[in-house]
Amino acid sequence: MSIEGRHIVVTGGGSGVGAATAQALAAAGARVTVMGRREGPLREQGLAYQICDVTDADAVAQAFAAARDAQGPILGVIANAGAAESQPFAKMPAGMLADMLSVNLIGVANVWQAALPDMKAAGWGRMIAVASTAGLKGYAYVSAYVAAKHGVVGLTRALALELAGAGITVNAICPGFIDTPMLDRSVANIVEKTGMSEADARAALVKDNPQKRFIQTDEVAEAALYLLSDAARSVNGHTLTLSGGEI
Numbered sequence: 001m002s003i004e005g006r007h008i009v010v011t012g013g014g015s016g017v018g019a020a021t022a023q024a025l026a027a028a029g030a031r032v033t034v035m036g037r038r039e040g041p042l043r044e045q046g047l048a049y050q051i052c053d054v055t056d057a058d059a060v061a062q063a064f065a066a067a068r069d070a071q072g073p074i075l076g077v078i079a080n081a082g083a084a085e086s087q088p089f090a091k092m093p094a095g096m097l098a099d100m101l102s103v104n105l106i107g108v109a110n111v112w113q114a115a116l117p118d119m120k121a122a123g124w125g126r127m128i129a130v131a132s133t134a135g136l137k138g139y140a141y142v143s144a145y146v147a148a149k150h151g152v153v154g155l156t157r158a159l160a161l162e163l164a165g166a167g168i169t170v171n172a173i174c175p176g177f178i179d180t181p182m183l184d185r186s187v188a189n190i191v192e193k194t195g196m197s198e199a200d201a202r203a204a205l206v207k208d209n210p211q212k213r214f215i216q217t218d219e220v221a222e223a224a225l226y227l228l229s230d231a232a233r234s235v236n237g238h239t240l241t242l243s244g245g246e247i
């Protein structure tokens with residue numbers, strides 16, 4: 001069974017990984033709905049879109065209902081929306097941990113829960129999170145983000161078992177640093193806080209990758225295409241790392 005004609009939702013689909021994945025899915029013949037908070041980047045994708053904040057379960061439910069009305073039952077979700085804030089733990093402002101958990105972990109749970117009835121009714125579904133290598137190992141100065149991404153991996157593993165009998169697979173893609181607007185913001189943050197040059201900041205981020213390069217968005221898109229495919233029907237509760245051997 002291919003994904004041709006299947007309706008797939010991509011959150012954070014207006015930029016970076018989400019945009020590349022949404023375009024790859026559309027090129028493969030899927031019916032795609034992209035979601036995010038800003039209309040401009042969503043509209044630029046030239047695909048169906050719904051505006052929603054993934055941290056708001058009611059807004060997510062409304063967006064999924066509207067997407068379903070427009071393009072039919074939702075049989076795949078790429079829970080990709082996320083954000084990364086950096087701060088030494090001792091200086092972490094009140095609210096940062098809650099914010100990171102809210103968008104990176106609860107946001108994933110909200111969109112997966114919204115898609116569950118359609119998948120159960122079809123007896124077929126694919127839930128995919130774009131987690132991170134930060135879901136599998138620690139990194140200094142991003143403790144809240146790392147905690148949230150570890151939570152996504154836990155959610156993935158538990159839900160995979162819970163839904164295994166329903167024809168639904170649940171998996172996480174765990175990339176290292178990817179060349180996206182999020183990476184550009186991380187580099188700018190390092191430059192601002194340390195006075196490092198941009199080239200040195202980029203070198204500091206790439207050093208953990210044994211291949212010494214940033215992951216490209218099309219690599220994540222291809223991994224998502226595989227996990228969505230019927231060929232991946234036995235891949236369940238898996239963390240697919242894209243990190244050049246870092247993990």
Ligand code: NAP
Pocket residue numbers: 011012013014015016017018035036037038039041052053054055080081082083084103107130131132133174175176177178179180181182183
């Ligand atoms: P990005 O370009 O900043 O994309 C993040 C997307 O998420 C944006 O389109 C943003 O759109 C959306 N988003 C953020 N908060 C949201 C919210 N509350 N509700 C709905 N949408 C929201 O960065 P990216 O690198 O492609 O990130 C995609 C995913 O990859 C994230 O989960 C990130 O943690 C993960 N990741 C990134 C890297 C990296 O180095 N870049 C490495 C590993 C994993 P709006 O602002 O319009 O809502």
